[in-house]
Amino acid sequence: MSNEIIKYGPELNTIPLRKFSPVEMNLFFSIVSRMRNKGTQTVRFTFDQLKELSDYKPTANNRFEDDIQRTYTKLIGLHFGKYSHSGLNRDLFVMFTKFQIRGDTESPYVDIEIYKDALPLLNNLDTWVRYALTEFRNLHSGYAKTAFRNLKGFRTTGYAYFTKDKFFELFDIPRSYWKKTANVDQFVLKPIKEELTPLFRGLTIRKKYGKGRGKPVIGYAFAWKAERKDAEDVHISKQQRLNEARFNIEHNTELSDKEKWRALDKIRGVKLGTTEQEYLNQKQKEHDEEVAKIAKQEVLEQLKKNWRQ
Template identity: 65%
Template sequence: MSNEIVKYDPELNTIPLRKFTPVEMNLFFSIVSRMRDKGDETVRFSFDQLKELSAYKPTANNRFIDDIESTYQKILGLRFGRRSKDGLHREFFVMFTEFEINGHADDPYVDIKIYPKAIKLLNELESWVRYALSEFRDLKSSYAKTMFRLLKQFRTTGYAYFSVADFNELLDVPKSYKSSNINQSVLKPIKEELTPLFRGLTVRKKYGKGRGKPVIGYSFTWKSEKKNANDFSQGQFQDERQKLFNIQHNGELTEQEKWRAIDKVKGLTLGSTEKQALAVKQAEHDKKIRDQARKEALAELRKGLGNNA
């Protein structure tokens, strides 16, 4: 299912996925990918199908059921709605109204039905956010997953800006986080995990005036995609090759960040690429020392032979 596409109304991107774990995000958007254009019909997912869609690792059904339930409990916390311009008419609704988990069936399944007023989020879309489910689910950090979705909304422009307030709300950044926490725990994984997917990705902080020049926003730029570009996998080898190219030719990442990004793309233990790169550098250094020593020894030998002539 490497070519499974997620496609939905941009309104879904405006709702913060508060406290969702990466596993729960994978389950949620796997469901979204298969609910598109199904109207108000009940859609059945077998456990095996949903596990494959979401690249779910644990195999025990009890654990899987618990994770599905916790995902739905958090989905219930997502509030969609509308309000009139004068604010006198307001309505709110959840996305799914039916969510039945049956682990007793010979082929265990989950039945899901969308709420009628939420149908427009996944059906007859006039504008949309679109991306490959496999690219989304392979990201490890919840911050990288969320920013991936947000940037894909601007895929053909190659530019997105978020005020600090919107950035913190949409990514569900803890209020206790200081600038150093955001740099290390939020921006770092975003840069390392999204650089392989967004060619030429740059992240810039916008500073305000006044004491301390506080950060007031974040801008993201990358090479825009063509409107007719598809999200289909080109095959594991070609996909990985493109990701590594994007890492190596990104001038924003430090050497250490590039090494970590390569580890993540290749599925290696963090530090593997750095260890290999440092070993190569050490070998080159040792060879240089040996070559220099050999050169000096030959020079001394020639000098001695010259004196004896």
């Protein structure tokens, strides 16, 4: 599988990918990797090409079509924009205007076309975010994928800080976690730390605390060894990536021994033990149930509010 570079305007990282699954993120950024500098021309992806680019595992075409459609449905819900310095003039637009799926042909394909106002995101870039598709694609957690592409926007400085408000917005973290730092630690920071340590040498994550009762968390700071501007992204062998990842894990003093073992197992492709996997599955199930409960409550509250009006 060939290595690909994803390269786009920094503005793309400011848009929260709300409710995107890891599979949908892979599909979206695989498309982005091939749409750069194509202007408004229609770009055709065969199913086989897109599956290879995104490292898509399921084989059934009907399921693949459903995943592509879900990805596009979520994409049209995202609003990109341009704002004047005064903030009084605002132009909002979607990124793609054509997403044509043809699954009943001999060689099924998707035709995609970017909207003219979104061209600056992928064409004639003066500044950009750049990273290897294979590294992004191999991450499992949606939170880790979001952190990866945002940190890559600061790859040559080695430091990124997000206020709590911005962090929760960009990472699409449930509002129920606002005062539950244990949940943020368990479901957000833990997978980020374990999955990104192999890719960012010396990665540290620090919570910033404010004044007042209980010293509330007001932000999150990420630091790592800055990359050279001319750092190689593409022509790196799988073994070299593995060696660098292993070194980064073993020499990161922020990880406990257990976290190092888990991180090493992930880069080797070793499955977690049954007991540990069952525990993680149960925690994920509890997390999903809580998110669904909060969403339902928010809908009920909105309905009550509308009724009162």
